[in-house]
Amino acid sequence: MRVDLPMLEAGTGAVDHACGGCALNGVSNLKKFGLATSGCDVVVALAGNPNTGKSTVFNALTGLRQHVGNWPGTTVARAEGAYGFNERSFKVVDLPGTYSLLAGSRDEEVSRDFLLFGEPDATVVVVDATRLERNLNLVLQILQVTDRVVVALNLMDEARRHRTEIDLRHLTRALGVPVVPMVARRGEGLPELMAAIAETVGASPRRRRRREQRFEPVVSRAIDELAGHLVAGFPGLANARWVALRLLEGDPGMERAVRNGTLGELAQQQARRAAS
Numbered sequence: 001m002r003v004d005l006p007m008l009e010a011g012t013g014a015v016d017h018a019c020g021g022c023a024l025n026g027v028s029n030l031k032k033f034g035l036a037t038s039g040c041d042v043v044v045a046l047a048g049n050p051n052t053g054k055s056t057v058f059n060a061l062t063g064l065r066q067h068v069g070n071w072p073g074t075t076v077a078r079a080e081g082a083y084g085f086n087e088r089s090f091k092v093v094d095l096p097g098t099y100s101l102l103a104g105s106r107d108e109e110v111s112r113d114f115l116l117f118g119e120p121d122a123t124v125v126v127v128d129a130t131r132l133e134r135n136l137n138l139v140l141q142i143l144q145v146t147d148r149v150v151v152a153l154n155l156m157d158e159a160r161r162h163r164t165e166i167d168l169r170h171l172t173r174a175l176g177v178p179v180v181p182m183v184a185r186r187g188e189g190l191p192e193l194m195a196a197i198a199e200t201v202g203a204s205p206r207r208r209r210r211r212e213q214r215f216e217p218v219v220s221r222a223i224d225e226l227a228g229h230l231v232a233g234f235p236g237l238a239n240a241r242w243v244a245l246r247l248l249e250g251d252p253g254m255e256r257a258v259r260n261g262t263l264g265e266l267a268q269q270q271a272r273r274a275a276s
């Protein structure tokens with residue numbers, strides 16, 4: 001498969017220079033994830049349900065500029081790559097497919113940890129346009145932990161073939177983030193995806209909207225109380241309310257992360273990053 005990336009060919013995408021760290025994303029925060037961030041301005045995570053075309057989008061974005069390895073301490077494969085757009089360099093991480101952030105498998109845990117605590121500058125959620133309803137579950141969960149999201153509505157050729165009509169304007173408005181229709185296998189929608197990512201990274205926080213789940217006051221108070229303990233125990237922890245809710249639900253993966261020190265380690269790195 002060949003996908004044209006005019007901005008690379010035009011030489012505007014300086015992805016190989018050593019900047020000594022990302023301007024937007026603290027390098028220290030990503031060390032835990034074994035991510036080499038030298039020479040990049042922006043870190044983009046590619047998430048999505050299994051088999052939605054994440055790797056196809058990744059290949060289309062990065063072409064041959066990619067590297068395949070494992071997530072530290074695991075046998076879970078990880079692909080990272082880079083591309084240039086508007087004179088900035090973007091590092092892309094292809095995450096394992098996941099149905100939810102309530103990690104069940106090791107693959108899901110890796111994706112969850114990166115999205116929650118790696119704090120990428122932007123997260124692209126690749127969704128299958130023919131299974132929109134099912135795929136939106138993950139989109140809504142991710143919108144609870146970050147507001148810098150772009151939805152890549154992939155497999156639009158299949159949706160058209162099935163005569164599935166999607167009201168893009170309505171979907172975009174309902175989610176409050178850009179939705180880019182794509183046929184990643186043919187490179188359709190790729191320039192629009194790159195532009196949406198760049199715009200999302202550059203948008204002021206006021207233009208972005210994080211979706212907080214609403215709860216009964218008694219539940220909300222319990223979440224706040226536990227979140228307070230978490231922040232006291234793990235200063236610097238991002239998404240403490242989200243973590244608290246998972247613990248209240250008895251999420252075994254999150255309990256493991258607290259017990260085995262993973263959460264503490266991640267919080268320490270986040271605190272160091274905030275102080276630098």
Ligand SMILES: Nc1nc2c(ncn2[C@@H]2O[C@H](COP(=O)(O)OP(=O)(O)OP(=O)(O)O)[C@@H](O)[C@H]2O)c(=O)[nH]1
Nearest residue numbers: 049050051052053054055056097155182183184185
């Ligand atoms: N028709 C069609 N097929 C696509 C499109 N994008 C990807 N595919 C196909 O969908 C299949 C899955 O694509 P992948 O890119 O491997 O999906 P993935 O999300 O990385 O899958 P996992 O990593 O296993 O979760 C492959 O056979 C792709 O060729 C598209 O836009 N249209």
Ligand SMILES: [Mg+2]
Nearest residue numbers: 054055056094
């Ligand atoms: Mg893949």
